[in-house]
Each structure stands twice: as structure tokens, then as C-alpha cells.
Amino acid sequence: MVSQNIAINNLKEFALSNNMPHMIFAGPAGTGKTSTALIIAKTAIKKQNYYANVLELNASDTVRMDFVRSVIKSFVNQNLMLGDSTLKFVILDEADNIPNQVQQALRRIIEKTSSNVKFILLCNYINKIIDPIVSRCAVFRFTNLSKKKIVERLKFIVNKEKLQIPQTRENKLYDTLYFISGGDLRKAINTLQMSVSLELIDKLDSNEILKISGFMDEETLEKLMVAINAKDIGEVKSLFDIIESLDSRNFIRQILERIGDLNIQPNDYNNLIAFMGDVDYRISQGADEKIQLIALIGQVIRYISS
Ligand SMILES: Nc1ncnc2c1ncn2[C@@H]1O[C@H](COP(=O)(O)OP(=O)(O)OP(=O)(O)O)[C@@H](O)[C@H]1O
Numbered sequence: 157m158v159s160q161n162i163a164i165n166n167l168k169e170f171a172l173s174n175n176m177p178h179m180i181f182a183g184p185a186g187t188g189k190t191s192t193a194l195i196i197a198k199t200a201i202k203k204q205n206y207y208a209n210v211l212e213l214n215a216s217d218t219v220r221m222d223f224v225r226s227v228i229k230s231f232v233n234q235n236l237m238l239g240d241s242t243l244k245f246v247i248l249d250e251a252d253n254i255p256n257q258v259q260q261a262l263r264r265i266i267e268k269t270s271s272n273v274k275f276i277l278l279c280n281y282i283n284k285i286i287d288p289i290v291s292r293c294a295v296f297r298f299t300n301l302s303k304k305k306i307v308e309r310l311k312f313i314v315n316k317e318k319l320q321i322p323q324t325r326e327n328k329l330y331d332t333l334y335f336i337s338g339g340d341l342r343k344a345i346n347t348l349q350m351s352v353s354l355e356l357i358d359k360l361d362s363n364e365i366l367k368i369s370g371f372m373d374e375e376t377l378e379k380l381m382v383a384i385n386a387k388d389i390g391e392v393k394s395l396f397d398i399i400e401s402l403d404s405r406n407f408i409r410q411i412l413e414r415i416g417d418l419n420i421q422p423n424d425y426n427n428l429i430a431f432m433g434d435v436d437y438r439i440s441q442g443a444d445e446k447i448q449l450i451a452l453i454g455q456v457i458r459y460i461s462s
């Protein structure tokens with residue numbers, strides 16, 4: 157594992173102590189929650205006993221009440237019947253997608269389970285887990301990985317895979333991969349892999365890497381910024397027409413990064429950021445992306461002081 161924060165670094169000793177608690181790992185995608193849970197289970201349980209003693213489930217299993225009642229309950233109860241005290245794990249991935257009613261049932265199961273069965277719940281949003289469950293667990297908050305950690309891990313992989321990256325262009329490549337990842341190490345690794353398989357690494361074409369990941373290439377972004385600065389909404393619209401496979405989330409991120417370069421008063425800047433939040437929300441609710449994004453640019457232009 158690339159280390160997370162202090163809490164996560166201490167997790168190892170904590171988790172392998174004799175009285176480990178039930179645990180919740182919460183945090184953004186691709187930061188090591190599932191990996192950590194599996195590492196804990198694999199460290200604590202011998203290989204030959206793994207399948208008997210570890211129950212790994214994800215949201216598609218646990219949305220069904222009958223499944224939770226039958227499968228989890230019988231896994232947990234086996235011990236009670238056999239008087240068996242070996243350590244067992246129930247790993248519930250994507251636990252924030254478990255419906256509230258099923259969580260209530262789960263809560264009863266967790267309450268009644270004997271002390272050798274440990275639940276590990278993994279989720280992106282802890283506020284979707286009901287309080288009675290949260291209060292029975294030790295909560296570990298995973299965070300997006302820093303640029304330093306992401307680059308460190310990518311270099312480790314590049315090294316193991318014996319990829320040849322010219323030194324002069326190395327920094328640019330890692331900058332791009334980190335930017336695309338936004339702190340999600342899985343995304344960073346997948347983008348690296350995609351770049352290798354499309355043979356973009358040899359050419360080290362960061363723009364192509366940006367494009368296949370659904371971002372604007374730098375040239376288009378530059379043109380767009382010039383058009384915005386010139387308050388030329390006509391040019392903005394025609395640039396929109398040439399952007400292939402526009403991903404609105406990514407677009408907003410790229411604009412957000414560059415907004416500091418524009419001449420915008422602090423108060424307007426704050427309003428603009430709030431507006432970007434609204435646009436992001438509307439798109440997530442199914443509004444037309446192109447209209448929303450052009451409205452966003454329109455707003456940016458409005459706030460530029462001349
Ligand atoms: N902290 C980390 N250290 C090392 N590798 C990591 C780390 N975080 C993520 N990875 C890499 O990314 C992949 C995905 O990580 P993992 O499945 O643990 O993420 P997750 O936090 O469970 O994400 P999700 O919320 O999407 O389920 C791992 O297989 C590993 O290659």
C-alpha cells in the first residue's frame with residue numbers, strides 16, 4: 157500500500173491486535189479501501205481457510221434482504237453452533253448502496269454476532285450508512301492520494317514493468333497522469349496502462365493521453381481561454397463543436413484550474429465557483445451538458461473585469 161494518513165498507517169497493528177473492532181473504511185474511489193480490507197483478511201487468515209472464513213460481498217448481493225438474512229446470518233451463526241472461535245471476516249464492499257431497511261437487518265446481525273466475527277464495511281459516503289452501524293465500528297477515513305504518492309507509485313510500476321520513459325519528458329507525463337487521476341490511484345494506473353497499450357508512452361504524447369481520458373488537449377484549452385478572455389462567445393461555441401467526446405465533469409475541472417488566471421474580482425470569483433457547483437449538480441441530474449457548459453462559460457465571461 158502507498159501509505160494513506162496516520163490512521164491508516166497504524167491500521168496494521170491495530171487490525172492485527174487480538175481485539176480488533178468492526179471497521180468502516182470510507183473515502184473516495186481508488187484510494188485503497190478494498191485493497192486494505194483484503195490485505196487484513198489475508199494476513200489474519202491462513203490461505204487454506206480463506207474461503208471458509210472470509211465472506212466478501214458487494215452491493216449487488218446486499219441489496220436483497222433475503223440474501224442478507226440467509227447468507228450473512230448463516231455465515232455468522234456457524235460459529236455460534238460449532239463453538240468455533242477462529243477469526244472470521246465479513247467484507248461488505250459498496251456498503252453505502254445497501255438500502256436502509258437491509259442496513260437495519262444488518263445492524264441486528266452485527267449486534268448479535270460473536271466476537272470472533274469482524275465486519276469490514278467499505279463505502280464512498282459514510283453518511284449513507286445508518287448511525288447504529290457507524291457507532292458499532294471504528295471508522296477510517298481514506299483520502300485522495302497526494303501527487304507525491306501517486307507519482308511514487310507510478311514510478312514503482314514503471315520500474316517493475318521496465319517501461320522506457322525519456323527523462324526529459326518524464327515530469328510532463330507524471331503531471332498529466334496525476335491531473336487526470338485527481339488523486340484516484342486506480343485511475344492513474346489505468347491511464348498509464350491505457351497509454352502503454354495505445355503506444356502513447358513512446359511518443360509521450362500528453363495531449364493524446366488527455367484526450368483518451370476525456371479531457372481537452374492543451375491546445376484546445378488554450379484557445380478556449382483566449383476566447384473567454386476576449387469575451388468571444390461565438391468562438392467558444394465553435395470550439396465546443398470540435399471537442400471530441402466532451403466529458404462535462406472533466407471540462408469543469410479543467411476550467412476550474414484555469415479560472416485563477418482570469419481577471420475576476422474576489423466576490424465574483426466566489427459566485428462563479430458556486431455557479432460551477434450548480435452546473436455540476438444540474439448535469440448530474442440529467443440536464444443537457446452542452447447548454448449547461450456554455451452557460452457556465454457565459455457566466456465566466458460576464459464576471460471578467462475589463
Ligand atoms: N493506497 C494505495 N496503495 C497502493 N495501491 C493502491 C492504493 N489505492 C489504490 N491502489 C491501486 O488502485 C487499485 C484500486 O484500489 P482499491 O480497489 O483498493 O480502491 P477503493 O478505495 O476500494 O476504491 P472504490 O471506492 O472505487 O471501491 C488497487 O488495485 C491498487 O492497484
Ligand SMILES: [Mg+2]
Pocket residue numbers: 189190191249278
Ligand atoms: Mg473498493
